[in-house]
Amino acid sequence: MPMTSLNINGKSIDAKLGETLLDVAERGGLALQCDCGNITCESTRVTVVSGEVEANGTRLKSTVLACKATVAGDAEIKLPASSELQSLKGHVSAIRQVSDDLIELRLSFTKPISWRPGQYYHVEFRGQERVNMFASFALDAGTEFNTLIFLIERANTPDLFAMIVKKGDVKGRVGITGPYGSSFLGHDDERLIMIAGPNSLAPIWAMALSSVMGQPRREKVLILDKSLKQDQFQQVFNWLNRRGLQPTFVDLQGKNAETELKALLPDLTEFDMVYTAGSHGFIAGLEGIFVEAQATYARIPNFQPWHELEAQPDDASALEPA
Structure with a gap:
């Protein structure tokens, strides 16, 4: 079988054409915390710095999911600096x-x-x-x-x-x-855009608090589905308001969701970093906006109980934007 070489985080590893990036990384002793095995957890998203890989329906800008993407030739790959399992x-x-x-x-x-x-x-x-x-x-x-x-x-x-x-x-x-999960808050210079769908405030609240405290000079936008405007979360909103981050509530589930989101982000560009939390359907319904603008984009999917998660179809195209 034809062989090639992958440079992963500066380490050269021999690889077979058609082999998954995850298999190559693990053989080279590099940790990627694959969880679900069927692309729904987003834990194996890596950056393709140079060269070519077969994304198999998982590409977002310069990133692919290593559990599905395969070796197509010499390439340089960067793994996220995640926390130890x-x-x-x-x-x-x-x-x-x-x-x-x-x-x-x-x-x-x-x-x-x-x-x-x-x-x-x-x-x-x-x-x-x-x-x-x-x-x-x-x-x-x-x-x-x-x-x-x-x-x-x-x-x-x-x-x-x-x-x-x-x-x-x-x-x-x-x-x-x-x-x-590899879609976590990074220390980048791009404008930080955080979007939470129904029942998905927890990761975005963690991201908003951490960025306000740790990245005070970074420009931030917080957009929440109107279903989250509840008394039980008022402490969150008060805390953010006192520190200069005003949440915007909008109907992100209606038929005009894309239009409303575009109106809130008229200057969306490739220099923005967007995190969207919600169900797979919710995320897929909005992500075309960010893909079109070529913004750096990360998904934070919420979950069903683990046995239901494992039952998701093993089909990358099912999660691709329409």
Whole structure:
């Protein structure tokens, strides 16, 4: 079989034509935290610096998904500098039911936790099915070392939500594995545009807080679906408003969503960095705007329970913009 060479993060690795980039990277000892295996988790997105690869329907600007993209010749690939994958046992240190549909959960660990806004964890309570949840911050922006905070929405994890409400307290150990996902906040100079769809505020809230605190001079735009304008999130909006980041609420699910989004972003260019969180259908319905403008674009998909996620069709074209 014809051979070629991939340069991945400065390391030259022999590769076979038609081999996935993920297989080449793993053989070369380079970690890519592949989760779902069928392109829905976005955890293996890498940048093609030069050369050619067969994207197999996963290309976004200069990026492809390494789990599906294959070797087509000599190329240089850059992997994201993600946090190290960890499997830890922790315990519930606090539960606060914010509203009838939202719980704020705090987990504590004996080891330091490293994650980036936009990444998620597998979380498993004893007797409950494993769920994927995005690490975030408390609604009042408070946090502590060696802790993870999750916003548990009834619509996203109904079984877990019902269990916590029923028991009123959760005892015993909680297992986590992660973080997963390559669409996390970076330290770039481009204008930062953050968009959250229904039931998808947690990763965007984490990204907004981190950018306000850590990147105060970076230009930022925060656009939220109107369904998120709820009393239970008012602490988030107040905190952001006090620090100069005014959320804009708009109907991002209606037939005029693209028109309204374009009106909010009339100067969208290739120098913008866009993160969109939501269901796969929600993301696919909007991403054509960013692709057309050639903006750097990242998807943050929310999840069903893991067995439903694994049942997604193994078809890259199903997630391509129409």
